[in-house]
Amino acid sequence: MPKNTDCAAFFLNWVATNEEARKINVAVGGSNPGGPADLPIPPVEPGSVTEASLAAGQTLAQDNGAMDFIANATGAIFAAGWTPELQKMAGGQQTPEGLLDAVQKEYETELSR
Amino acid sequence: MQVKTASGSNRNDQGKRLPRKKGSRKSRLVAWVFITPAAVVYAGFVLVPLLMSVYYSLLRWDGIGKARFNGLANYVVVMTDPDLLQIIGNSFLLVFYFTVIPVGLGLAVASAIRSHMGGPFGTATRTILFLPQVIPLVAAGIAWSWMYANSGLVNQFLRAVGLESWARGWLGDFTFALPAMGMIGAWVLLGLCIMLLVTGITKIDPSLYEAARLDGAGAWDEFRYVTLPGLRQEIGVCVTVTIIQALAAFDIVYIATGGGPGINTTVPGLEIYRLAFAHRQVGLASALAIVLMILVLVSIAPVQWFTRERKQ
Incomplete structure (x- = not known):
C-alpha cells in the first residue's frame, strides 16, 4: 500500500x-x-x-455525453475508423449517427479479418 | 581473315588481337566473380523479401502469432473492398500531378533554355529547379504543409493578389487535398525531369534545328518534329521514374495529410503500412503490396515499349 x-x-x-x-x-x-x-x-x-x-x-x-480520448483507441480502429469519419463529420460529409455506424461497421470488419 | 598464331591466340591479318571466343571457361568464371557480390545483395534484399511477401499474402497472420493459410482471400478483399479501390484510385490520380506536370513543364523549360545552356541564366535555372530534389521528401512535406496552412504563404499570396475567395486550408479540404499534395510531388520531381531532359536536349544535333528553321519551321514545329523525337529515351525514363514515385508515394502523404481528410489522400503505400503495423493484417498488407507492384509494372510496360530503342 x-x-x-x-x-x-x-x-x-x-x-x-x-x-x-x-x-x-x-x-x-x-x-x-x-x-x-x-x-x-x-x-x-x-x-x-x-x-x-x-x-x-x-x-x-x-x-452526460463525454467519452474517452479517441487516441486511446486501438491503432487500427483509430486510423481506419475514428480519424477519417471525424474528419468527414467536421467537413460536413457525415452525420454524428453515420459516424457511429461507420465506426461500428469498421470494428466488425476488423474482427472478421 | 582470322589466323591462329603460333601461341594459339586469335589474330586478324593486321596482327591485332581479337577477343577470345565467347564461352571460354576462364572468362565466364571471371564474369561470375564480378557479378556475384552484387547479385547476392540484390537477391537478399530485393528478391527474397519479394518472394516472402508473395508467401505472406496467402496467409492470415498478425505478424506475431500463428499464421493460417488463407489462399487468395486477401486478393479478393483488395479487389472488392470499396475503400481499398478508392485508395488505389487515389494513387492513379497522383500520376497526373507527379508525371504529366513535371514532364510537361520540364519539356517547356528545357526547350526554352536550350540556347542558353552554357550561360549563367541556363546554369542558374537548372540549379534552382534541381534544388528540391536535394531536400528529403519529409522535409519538403513539412515545409509545404506550413505553406498550405490557413495563414501560410499560399493563402497570404492569394489574399495579396485579391483572390481572397480561393484562400482555404488546402490540405484539409476534401476536394483540394489530393491536388495540393500532387503539387508538392510535382515541385520535387520537376528538377529531376529538367536535369534529364536538358542533358538529352544538348545531345540533339544543332544542325537539325538549323535545317528546320531554314525550312520555315516555327518554334512549335521545331519542338514537335526535332525536340520530341530526339528526347524519346529521356522522356521514357522521366515518365517511368515519376509513375513509380506516384504509385509508391508514402513520405509526402504521411507527413502532409496523414491520408486525410477521410480517405481522400490515402494511397496504397500508406495503407500497406497501416494494415501491416496498425491493423496487424500482414497477409492483407502483403496482398495489397503485390497488387501495387503489378499495377506499377502494368503502368510502365507501355511506356518502356513505346520509348524502346528502335532498330535503325
Whole structure:
C-alpha cells in the first residue's frame, strides 16, 4: 500500500474543485477543469476558441455525453475508423449517427479479418 | 581473315588481337566473380523479401502469432473492398500531378533554355529547379504543409493578389487535398525531369534545328518534329521514374495529410503500412503490396515499349 494515499486522493479532488486550481487549469492548460458540472467555469478571454470549447464542455457534462480520448483507441480502429469519419463529420460529409455506424461497421470488419 | 598464331591466340591479318571466343571457361568464371557480390545483395534484399511477401499474402497472420493459410482471400478483399479501390484510385490520380506536370513543364523549360545552356541564366535555372530534389521528401512535406496552412504563404499570396475567395486550408479540404499534395510531388520531381531532359536536349544535333528553321519551321514545329523525337529515351525514363514515385508515394502523404481528410489522400503505400503495423493484417498488407507492384509494372510496360530503342 503506498504511503499517503489519503493525501493523493485529497489532491486530485482539490485540483478539480478548488476555485484557484480550476483557474490555473484553464489558464495554463486551456482545457476544461473537470470536476462537478455545476461548478462555475473560470472566465477566459471572450470570443476565444478556449471560451467556445469550455462552453461546449459544459454542455457535454450536463448531457452526460463525454467519452474517452479517441487516441486511446486501438491503432487500427483509430486510423481506419475514428480519424477519417471525424474528419468527414467536421467537413460536413457525415452525420454524428453515420459516424457511429461507420465506426461500428469498421470494428466488425476488423474482427472478421 | 582470322589466323591462329603460333601461341594459339586469335589474330586478324593486321596482327591485332581479337577477343577470345565467347564461352571460354576462364572468362565466364571471371564474369561470375564480378557479378556475384552484387547479385547476392540484390537477391537478399530485393528478391527474397519479394518472394516472402508473395508467401505472406496467402496467409492470415498478425505478424506475431500463428499464421493460417488463407489462399487468395486477401486478393479478393483488395479487389472488392470499396475503400481499398478508392485508395488505389487515389494513387492513379497522383500520376497526373507527379508525371504529366513535371514532364510537361520540364519539356517547356528545357526547350526554352536550350540556347542558353552554357550561360549563367541556363546554369542558374537548372540549379534552382534541381534544388528540391536535394531536400528529403519529409522535409519538403513539412515545409509545404506550413505553406498550405490557413495563414501560410499560399493563402497570404492569394489574399495579396485579391483572390481572397480561393484562400482555404488546402490540405484539409476534401476536394483540394489530393491536388495540393500532387503539387508538392510535382515541385520535387520537376528538377529531376529538367536535369534529364536538358542533358538529352544538348545531345540533339544543332544542325537539325538549323535545317528546320531554314525550312520555315516555327518554334512549335521545331519542338514537335526535332525536340520530341530526339528526347524519346529521356522522356521514357522521366515518365517511368515519376509513375513509380506516384504509385509508391508514402513520405509526402504521411507527413502532409496523414491520408486525410477521410480517405481522400490515402494511397496504397500508406495503407500497406497501416494494415501491416496498425491493423496487424500482414497477409492483407502483403496482398495489397503485390497488387501495387503489378499495377506499377502494368503502368510502365507501355511506356518502356513505346520509348524502346528502335532498330535503325
